[in-house]
Amino acid sequence: GIQVEQSPPDLILQEGANSTLRCNFSDSVNNLQWFHQNPWGQLINLFYIPSGTKQNGRLSATTVATERYSLLYISSSQTTDSGVYFCAVAPGSYQLTFGKGTKLSVIP
Amino acid sequence: SAVISQKPSRDICQRGTSLTIQCQVDSQVTMMFWYRQQPGQSLTLIATANQGSEATYESGFVIDKFPISRPNLTFSTLTVSNMSPEDSSIYLCSVGSRSNTEAFFGQGTRLTVV
Numbered sequence: 001g002i003q004v005e006q007s008p009p010d011l012i013l014q015e016g017a018n019s020t021l022r023c024n025f026s027d028s029v030n031n032l033q034w035f036h037q038n039p040w041g042q043l044i045n046l047f048y049i050p051s052g053t054k055q056n057g058r059l060s061a062t063t064v065a066t067e068r069y070s071l072l073y074i075s076s077s078q079t080t081d082s083g084v085y086f087c088a089v090a091p092g093s094y095q096l097t098f099g100k101g102t103k104l105s106v107i108p
Numbered sequence: 109s110a111v112i113s114q115k116p117s118r119d120i121c122q123r124g125t126s127l128t129i130q131c132q133v134d135s136q137v138t139m140m141f142w143y144r145q146q147p148g149q150s151l152t153l154i155a156t157a158n159q160g161s162e163a164t165y166e167s168g169f170v171i172d173k174f175p176i177s178r179p180n181l182t183f184s185t186l187t188v189s190n191m192s193p194e195d196s197s198i199y200l201c202s203v204g205s206r207s208n209t210e211a212f213f214g215q216g217t218r219l220t221v222v
Binding site: 030031033035040041042043045048050086088090092093094095096097098099100101 | 109139141145149150151152153156198200202203204208209210211212213215216218
């Protein structure tokens with residue numbers, strides 16, 4: 001099956017810093033999503049981005065489908081950004097394969 | 109996006125018992141899915157819940173352990189049977205968008221087996 005690798009596995013940031021999270025995948029995909037899992041376990045949809053670039057406030061994402069990677073940018077990080085960020089892909093439609101996640105800790 | 113409600117949000121269960129998790133969607137959806145997230149791990153797809161037919165299970169998951177019902181286009185249940193402490197996980201229901209291939213998740217059920 002498709003492989004998804006996320007880096008870095010752990011990231012500690014000072015509040016206000018910027019960061020880039022990376023997701024590499026091993027095959028062509030029809031779906032690529034970024035999620036934020038909060039401390040209560042809820043998955044929050046950040047971006048649906050099988051290709052191209054999107055921005056939402058302090059967050060933006062870019063997927064280069066031909067080179068099989070995606071990047072999530074977090075600018076001016078806040079303590080509420082802490083949690084685990086997952087990249088998930090699907091070669092077909094909705095059945096997602098998740099990466100292992102990046103655990104982000106933002107300290108005041 | 110669809111509004112997805114999962115019940116219960118959390119439970120503590122005795123080993124050897126079973127728990128049924130409910131997933132209710134506010135609109136009709138073709139595709140519903142169940143995922144498991146073991147402590148400190150990523151999410152893994154358990155099965156696709158098919159309306160009107162048996163669920164389709166992923167490798168490593170079997171119907172006897174995780175029976176699934178899908179009686180209509182807005183509702184599904186996942187039962188975790190004969191539980192052991194290794195079943196302690198977050199179980200999440202997911203549905204697909206009607207307009208593209210985006211997936212949305214319920215708030216999850218945090219299960220602890222003692």
